Amino acid sequence: MTRFLLVRHTAHDFLVKGMMAGRQSGVHLNAAGKQQAEELGERLSILPIEAIYCGPLERARETAAPLARKIGLQVQVADEFDEIDIGGWTNRAIGDLDEEADWQRWNNFRSSTATPAGEFMLDVQARAVQKISELKQHHRFVAIFTHGDPIRAIVAHFLGVHLDLFLRLMIDPGSLNLIELGDDFVRLCMLNAPAAAATAINDRADTRGY
Numbered sequence: 001m002t003r004f005l006l007v008r009h010t011a012h013d014f015l016v017k018g019m020m021a022g023r024q025s026g027v028h029l030n031a032a033g034k035q036q037a038e039e040l041g042e043r044l045s046i047l048p049i050e051a052i053y054c055g056p057l058e059r060a061r062e063t064a065a066p067l068a069r070k071i072g073l074q075v076q077v078a079d080e081f082d083e084i085d086i087g088g089w090t091n092r093a094i095g096d097l098d099e100e101a102d103w104q105r106w107n108n109f110r111s112s113t114a115t116p117a118g119e120f121m122l123d124v125q126a127r128a129v130q131k132i133s134e135l136k137q138h139h140r141f142v143a144i145f146t147h148g149d150p151i152r153a154i155v156a157h158f159l160g161v162h163l164d165l166f167l168r169l170m171i172d173p174g175s176l177n178l179i180e181l182g183d184d185f186v187r188l189c190m191l192n193a194p195a196a197a198a199t200a201i202n203d204r205a206d207t208r209g210y
Contacts, residue, residue: 002136005047005143005201006151006177009063010036015173020097021059022090023083029062036174036195041066043198044143049073053135054145055081063174064145080131081146087118111163121163125153136181151177158186176201 011033014021021027029037044067053076054064061075068075089097097103106113114120128150135142148171156166158179170192171177178190178201190197 001180001182002139003141003201004132004135004179004181005044005049005141006154006179007040007044007063007143007145008148008151008171008173008175008177009033009057009059009145010040010174012059018094020086020089020092020094021083022086023057024090025058028058033059033173034062037063038066040174040195041068041070043195045070046202047141047143047198049141049143050139051135051141052076052143052145053078053081053131055079055083055147055150057083057147060145060147064143067143075145078131080127081144081150083147084115084121084124084149085119086115088116089118107167109164110166121149121153121166124150125157125163128154129157132181148173155179155188155191159188 009029011030012021012027013030014027016030040063049067049071052064052068052073054060056077056079060081061077064075089103102116106115110121132154151171152166152169153163155169155177156163158181172192174195176190176193176195176197178188180187180189190201
C-alpha cells in the first residue's frame with residue numbers, strides 16, 4: 001500500500017484578488033502563504049514521507065520547500081502535477097467571467113469542455129493519475145504539492161465521482177488530502193483537512209492490515 005498526501009499550495013495574491021493565475025510564471029506565495037508553508041513543513045515533518053513531488057509552478061515549489069528542508073529530501077518536479085492550462089482565462093478576474101457562457105459551460109460540463117486554447121479536465125486527471133500509478137511502484141508514502149483542480153480530479157477518479165460533479169469537493173489552500181492506494185483497493189482517508197491534521201495521519205491505525 002502507498003499513501004499519497006495531496007497538498008494544495010498555500011496563499012498568494014491572485015487568490016486574495018480573485019484572479020485566475022493559471023500557469024503563468026512569477027506567481028509567488030505572499031507573506032501569509034509563506035507562513036502557512038512553514039507550518040505545513042513543521043507539521044508534516046513527523047510523517048514517514050519517502051518522496052516529495054510537486055508541480056513546476058513557483059507557488060507549488062515554494063509550498064513544498066520547507067518540508068523538504070526539514071526532512072532532508074529533494075523536491076522532485078513533475079509536470080503531471082501542473083495546474084490545468086486555462087488558456088485565455090489566465091490573469092482574468094473570476095467575477096468578470098461569471099457572465100460568460102463558456103465559463104459557465106466549463107464549470108457545469110467540466111468533463112467535456114476545454115478552457116479557451118487550453119486543456120480538458122480529463123487530460124489533467126489522466127496525467128495525474130498515471131503519475132500516481134507510477135509512483136506507487138516505488139514508494140510507500142509520497143507527498144505531492146499541487147493545485148486545487150488537479151487534486152479534485154485525482155480524488156474524483158479514486159472515488160468514482162463524475163468530473164461534472166467535482167466542484168462539490170472543497171480543496172482549500174494548504175489543505176491535506178490523503179489517499180491510501182493498494183493493488184486492489186483505494187481509500188480516501190482525509191479531505192480538505194488543515195495542517196494540524198498531520199498528527200491524525202501519523203496516529204491513524206490501519207485496521208485492514210495492509
